[in-house]
Amino acid sequence: xxxxxxxxxxxxxxxxxxxxxxxxxxxxxxxxxxxxxxxxxxxxxxxxxxxxxxxxxxxxxxxxxxxxxxxxxxxxxxxxxxxxxxxxxxxxxxxxxxxxxxxxxxxxxxx
Amino acid sequence: xxxxxxxxxxxxxxxxxxxxxxxxxxxxxxxxxxxxxxxxxxxxxxxxxxxxxxxxxxxxxxxxxxxxxxxxxxxxxxxxxxxxxxxxxxxxxxxxxxxxxxxxxxxxxxxxxxx
Numbered sequence: 037x038x039x040x041x042x043x044x045x046x047x048x049x050x051x052x053x054x055x056x057x058x059x060x061x062x063x064x065x066x067x068x069x070x071x072x073x074x075x076x077x078x079x080x081x082x083x084x085x086x087x088x089x090x091x092x093x094x095x096x097x098x099x100x101x102x103x104x105x106x107x108x109x110x111x112x113x114x115x116x117x118x119x120x121x122x123x124x125x126x127x128x129x130x131x132x133x134x135x136x137x138x139x140x141x142x143x144x145x146x147x
Numbered sequence: 148x149x150x151x152x153x154x155x156x157x158x159x160x161x162x163x164x165x166x167x168x169x170x171x172x173x174x175x176x177x178x179x180x181x182x183x184x185x186x187x188x189x190x191x192x193x194x195x196x197x198x199x200x201x202x203x204x205x206x207x208x209x210x211x212x213x214x215x216x217x218x219x220x221x222x223x224x225x226x227x228x229x230x231x232x233x234x235x236x237x238x239x240x241x242x243x244x245x246x247x248x249x250x251x252x253x254x255x256x257x258x259x260x261x262x
Contacts, residue, residue: 044187068249079151079237079253080190124189131249134180134205139189 039063042125042138051147055112059125059138062106066127066136069101071110074122074140083123084110115145149174153238153254160225160232160261168223168257170238177243179221180251183207184235193236196221197243225259233261 042059049055057071067088072080084099086092086108092099098111108127112119122142126135151172160166172179181193192205196215210229215221221240225232235258239251 042189070250072251077256077258079153079239079255080251081253082250085250126251128249133249134192134195135249135251137190139187 037062039136040125040127040138043141044139046142046144048144048146049115051115051117051145053115053145055115055119055143055145057110057112057123057125057141057143059108059127060106061108061127061136063129063136064103064106065129068128068131068133069099069108070126070135071097071099072124072126072137074124076121080124112143115143117145117147120144151238151240151252151254153236153257155257156255158257158259160259162261163227165224165226166259168225168236168238168259170221170223170254172219172221172238172240172252172254174240174252175218176240176252177218178241179215180239180241181205181211181213181221181223182237182239184237184256190237193223232259234259 040061069086071084073083074080086099089101089103096113100109122140124140125138154169178197180195182190194213196202212224237256238254
């Protein structure tokens with residue numbers, strides 16, 4: 037079993053839809069959770085960062101962490117074609133640890 | 148502008164040849180990383196270094212070598228011993244210390260194709 041599981045997609049949605057991207061993990065010691073966005077043929081860039089449980093909102097993006105279920109989510113409201121990318125979750129136990137990445141979910145938002 | 152520069156962006160290699168991928172950062176970050184990305188497998192850690200003249204193997208170090216002679220530079224050599232080197236290679240860096248988030252900053256990547 038992988039430490040972090042993520043559905044690879046692709047997930048195809050119409051413009052304006054609400055998108056839900058998810059990861060599950062097996063190590064209950066994880067405390068730092070991140071979502072990276074990666075456009076085709078580019079390096080990933082940090083989108084959202086959350087420490088421990090709870091929600092965090094930034095514009096159209098909301099990150100949720102449910103440590104009791106070992107489940108994290110990224111919601112995108114009013115999705116745009118420019119959101120089309122691969123979204124990778126990542127997590128670590130300590131902030132100085134190497135990150136453990138999910139495989140990434142490819143999202144396509146069509147006009 | 149601060150950032151991470153990887154070169155070359157695209158590289159073709161014949162079987163049996165060693166190649167070196169360059170990674171330079173001007174972010175004054177202490178730690179640097181090399182990842183390999185293959186379809187359906189996510190990012191896999193090859194090597195990382197948290198301080199000059201020191202580095203550690205990641206999960207898939209076999210067939211690769213690195214050096215860290217300067218803080219800003221962390222080149223990766225893909226040797227002929229690497230059985231399946233065709234992949235997208237990503238270099239990353241981060242600050243270290245108790246007050247940081249652990250966010251990784253990535254370069255644009257180098258795509259290596261073995262012919």
